[in-house]
Amino acid sequence: MRMAQGIPDEVLMNSALIKELAEGAKDSAVTQGVLMRLQETPNSSEVVSFAPFTLFPTPVPKAVFSQALAVQTHYNTLVDKISQDADFLQEALASTIAVDDFTARLFKIHQQILKEGRSQSIVLGLNRSDYMLDQRENDTPSLKQIEINTIAASFGGLSSRTPDVHRHILKMAGRLEESERILDNNPAAGLARAIAKAWELYGSEKAVIVFLVEDVQRNIFDQRFVEYELWKRNIHVIRLRFEDVFKAGSLDQDKRLFVDGKEVAVVYFRNGYMPDNYTSEQSWDARLLMERSRAVKCPDISTHLAGTKKVQQVLARPGVLDRFFPDQPQAVQQIRATFAGLYTLDMGPEGDKTVSMALAAPERFVLKPQREGGGNNIYGSEICQVLEQVKESTGRTAYILMDKIHPTPVRNYLMRQGSPLKLSNCLSELGVFGAYVRQGKDMVTNECVGHLLRTKSSEHSDGGVSAGVAVLDNPLLF
Numbered sequence: 001m002r003m004a005q006g007i008p009d010e011v012l013m014n015s016a017l018i019k020e021l022a023e024g025a026k027d028s029a030v031t032q033g034v035l036m037r038l039q040e041t042p043n044s045s046e047v048v049s050f051a052p053f054t055l056f057p058t059p060v061p062k063a064v065f066s067q068a069l070a071v072q073t074h075y076n077t078l079v080d081k082i083s084q085d086a087d088f089l090q091e092a093l094a095s096t097i098a099v100d101d102f103t104a105r106l107f108k109i110h111q112q113i114l115k116e117g118r119s120q121s122i123v124l125g126l127n128r129s130d131y132m133l134d135q136r137e138n139d140t141p142s143l144k145q146i147e148i149n150t151i152a153a154s155f156g157g158l159s160s161r162t163p164d165v166h167r168h169i170l171k172m173a174g175r176l177e178e179s180e181r182i183l184d185n186n187p188a189a190g191l192a193r194a195i196a197k198a199w200e201l202y203g204s205e206k207a208v209i210v211f212l213v214e215d216v217q218r219n220i221f222d223q224r225f226v227e228y229e230l231w232k233r234n235i236h237v238i239r240l241r242f243e244d245v246f247k248a249g250s251l252d253q254d255k256r257l258f259v260d261g262k263e264v265a266v267v268y269f270r271n272g273y274m275p276d277n278y279t280s281e282q283s284w285d286a287r288l289l290m291e292r293s294r295a296v297k298c299p300d301i302s303t304h305l306a307g308t309k310k311v312q313q314v315l316a317r318p319g320v321l322d323r324f325f326p327d328q329p330q331a332v333q334q335i336r337a338t339f340a341g342l343y344t345l346d347m348g349p350e351g352d353k354t355v356s357m358a359l360a361a362p363e364r365f366v367l368k369p370q371r372e373g374g375g376n377n378i379y380g381s382e383i384c385q386v387l388e389q390v391k392e393s394t395g396r397t398a399y400i401l402m403d404k405i406h407p408t409p410v411r412n413y414l415m416r417q418g419s420p421l422k423l424s425n426c427l428s429e430l431g432v433f434g435a436y437v438r439q440g441k442d443m444v445t446n447e448c449v450g451h452l453l454r455t456k457s458s459e460h461s462d463g464g465v466s467a468g469v470a471v472l473d474n475p476l477l478f
């Protein structure tokens with residue numbers, strides 16, 4: 001049914017045209033800056049290629065798209081409130097940190113900061129809430145949140161450059177009407193606006209912004225687009241790794257953070273969300289140093305923890321959301337409408353029920369460990385294998401269970417450097433970027449700053465763009 005809203009067969013099946021469009025599309029992507037470094041040379045920009053993207057945009061119903069944008073400022077508020085509720089975080093994460101060393105380590109930093117007292121009242125939050133459209137038979141599709149990323153949410157930069165690529169491809173294909181339906185999108189500008197606001201509130205003209213980046217930097221251009229928005233405002237940005245901060249970073253007696261003699265106003269983490277990012281004890285020392293400092297952290301350690309999958313599951317329990325929005329039933333309702341079924345695996349009768357439900361119909365669920373970064377989830381018969389091993393022990397509390405979402409497949413070509421052109425059945429995931437700045441009790445800005453559509457072949461049940469599975473896309477609203 002949705003195909004009628006998208007690209008017709010006469011285009012999809014015309015191999016001469018597709019070949020021509022694909023060549024034009026690559027040139028357009030490269031000239032627009034939709035770029036990624038090569039896998040072979042991840043730390044060099046001498047030779048680069050286009051970042052993976054779909055040849056055509058993907059139809060998305062207007063109503064669900066607007067719904068996703070409209071709920072974003074509430075999600076921003078929610079994340080921010082959770083980050084300030086130490087009791088809630090403690091209770092929600094208790095069973096996870098008992099078995100998951102990585103989350104436990106983050107939690108320990110969080111506790112240390114609480115004990116010392118936060119040295120900075122300015123909070124900068126940049127997040128991305130991800131959704132899939134659940135299609136049950138002939139119903140209208142419903143927007144279901146996959147997860148919210150409160151640290152290192154990527155592709156705000158590159159997704160600011162893809163609309164013009166799809167417009168161009170559609171024009172080449174003679175689809176002018178569709179090309180005019182591609183939305184403008186500029187998350188890079190919105191993310192940078194919030195970072196700049198935090199920098200300004202910090203109040204030191206000479207202070208720099210640190211992008212805390214990985215050792216392997218294939219996706220650097222995505223970050224550069226955000227960075228350039230800051231340079232435009234004459235704000236100085238430096239890129240550092242944990243190791244650099246460990247070697248050259250220190251706090252003065254007011255806990256101001258200095259690296260190589262430069263005062264740091266804001267640390268924007270594009271790294272630090274998975275265990276492998278911490279290559280040694282030095283990385284952890286550097287994280288702690290930054291958290292203790294007066295620099296504005298994006299995210300601070302508590303906001304990082306607010307984005308965990310365990311917190312997401314706890315929020316779905318009856319009454320929990322209401323606690324964060326006591327006077328805003330409308331916000332509660334809007335947020336709750338986007339929740340898929342989420343189930344605890346904590347020890348006790350409720351968790352036992354989750355185990356038997358999953359074992360009875362594993363194809364209906366996704367089993368998620370407390371991890372970020374793609375490729376960690378467990379599906380189908382593997383759910384039974386894993387649960388059979390851990391179901392009697394606290395090992396099971398390292399996971400949550402979630403209803404599997406079923407989007408309608410749409411055919412498209414996935415453009416990847418070095419891969420042959422092939423028509424694929426594809427599934428899409430819509431991300432919405434949120435940005436906010438709070439100073440003490442005062443929410444200074446709270447915005448939805450753009451979107452991201454990622455699409456992958458339906459053969460893959462998991463994995464993002466960086467994992468080489470999903471590719472960049474644009475919604476074609478209908």
Ligand code: ADP
Nearest residue numbers: 147366371372373374375402403404405462463
């Ligand atoms: P990560 O932190 O690794 O990105 P996600 O929760 O986003 O974890 O899951 C990774 C991918 O797995 C998603 O991008 C999506 O493709 C797939 N996925 C996750 N949850 C579901 C679900 N409930 N139903 C269907 N697919 C899912």
Ligand code: MG
Nearest residue numbers: 130146147374
């Ligand atoms: Mg994800």
